[in-house]
Amino acid sequence: MNPRSPRGRKAGIALLGLLTAASAAACGAGGSGATEAAKSTGGLTITMWTRAATQAQSERLVKAYNSSHKNQVKLTVIPTDNYQPRIAAAAGAKQLPDIFAADVIFVPNYTSQGLFLDITDRIGALPYKDSLAPSHIKLGTLDGRSYTLPHTIDLSVWFWNKDLYEKAGLDPEKGPGTLKEFAEQAETVDEKLGKDGKVHGTFFGGNCGGCYVFTFWPSVWAANGQVMNPEGTASLNDRAPMTEVFAIYRDLYAKGVTGPTAKEEQGPTWTGFFPKGEIGVMPMPSTTLGSMPEDMKIGVAPIAGPDGGESTFVGGDSVGISSTTENADAAWEFLSWTVSDEAQVEVMAKNKDVPARTDLSGNKYSAEDPRVVMINSLVAKGQTPYALRFGQTFNDPQGPWLRLAREAVFGDAGKVAGLNADITKSLQQ
Structure with missing residues (x-):
């Protein structure tokens, strides 16, 4: 039984309660575009949905495409918190747009429910098919068939403040090459500059499941470890190197290097302290580099494991053609253009x-x-973990992953094994 096949999973895999009826409605369209009313011969307007988190990139792509093509794309931006239930409702009512994007981590849910059109042959005809972001392609593949293209890419990296490094007596041009060096440099900044309480060695989102995933897991991958089995049905977060990563951050918190609010940081403001010049070194989304103060001297390094290596969490969005569209060719014309040299550069x-x-x-x-x-x-070195129940298990504030991470860093590390079993149980529901 293929655990990634919708025939081999319970109905409970559906994201946020996506109804079986929604899946049936989407699959009932045949998924081939055979009923499309018009081809991409010109003058068609196709519809596209995206979440607010990728609004800027989506709007730029749509604007550039519309200015140079006879076909047009009408973009609708939906608040990120409302996006998944909106997709579920539209699928059930057979009202999905021609194209919709989704957080790459949730794409397996949509492919398993039959909401995307099979575009395997179309992707295979692209001359640069082997250069498409591999993690995004992997999560958009089900039973050997491809359903999505990468839409936006966000990576986790380490930023360090060169001015603070220099003031602390560190080499401002040499950032950390291992997680142990990361901790040492953070401690040095905190010890030398943190007496007034305004500067801290590092920071992280200690009450944010997604923050832990985005910033801690790359250190595991860099050390040639894994956090789950390939099927996304068993958690490996109770073993090394994950436990060693937890221990390093636990020590930083215990020494006061992380700042007083790290334990309660729920996510919305976790990236806000570094741009103020208050943090020596910390994991950050790569997309924030362009929005940093122009006068701030920032170094960037790959996230490393305890003793070296490098990796990243490849996040962002993927995009596909809905399986109920009547304009598959026109939709593909736009999607294929978005990964062309012109659009990408x-x-x-x-x-x-x-x-x-x-x-x-x-x-x-x-x-x-x-x-x-x-x-x-x-992009070619990082990973995007696969699990049909990723959101419920790792992103949900009430889910088992956040409880494990908080015990590992702030509480009783002895509870990690039992809590890890809870994660596996959630993944298998």
Whole structure:
């Protein structure tokens, strides 16, 4: 039995209670585009939905496409917190748009419910198919068939404040190469500059499940470890190197290096302290580099394991054609354009976004900043974990992952084994 096949899973895999009726409605359209009313011969308007988190990138792509193509795309931006239930309701009512994007981590739920059109052959015909962001392609693949393209890319990296490093007596041009060095440098900044309580060595979202996933797991991957089995049905978060990563952060918190609010940080403001010049070194989303103060000297490094290696959490959104569309060819015309050289370089890279293609990591805009070239290169080295019940297990504030992480860092580490069993139980529901 293939655990990634919808025939081999219970109805409970559906994201946020996505009804079986919604799946049946989507699959009932045949998924082939055979009933499409019009081809992409010109003059069609196709509909697209995206969540607010990727509004800027989506709007730029749509604007550029509409200005140069006869077909047009009508974009609807939906608040991120409302996006998943909106997709579920639209699927049940057979009112999905022609195209919709989704957080890459939730794509397996949508593919398993039959909401995306099979575009395997269309992707296979692209001359740069092997350069498309591998993690996004992997999570958009079910039973050997492909359903989505990468839409936006967000990576986790380490930022360090060069001015604070210099004031603390550290080499401002040499960031951490291991998680142990990360901890040592954070401690040095805190010890030398933290007496007034305004500067801290590091920071992280200690009450935010997604923050832990985004920033801690790459250290596990960099150490050649895993956090789950490939099927996403068993948690490995009670063993090394995950336990060693927890221990390092636990020690930083115990020493007061992380700042007083890290334990209660729920996510909304976790990236807000570094731009103020208050943090020495910390994990950050790569997309925040372009919004940092122009006068701030920032170093960027890959996230490493306790003793080295490098990896990243490849986040962002994927995008696909809904299986109920009547305009599959026109929808593909737009989607294929979004991963073209023109769109990826002149729209995405020009605006400091990470290209969705590994062969364009050193494009003319990125080449102006070695930090951006390094960030782009991580797309091929990072991972995006697969689990049908990822949201309920790891993102939900009431889910088992956050309880485990908080005990491991702030509480009783002896409870980790039992809590890890709870994670596995959640993944298998």
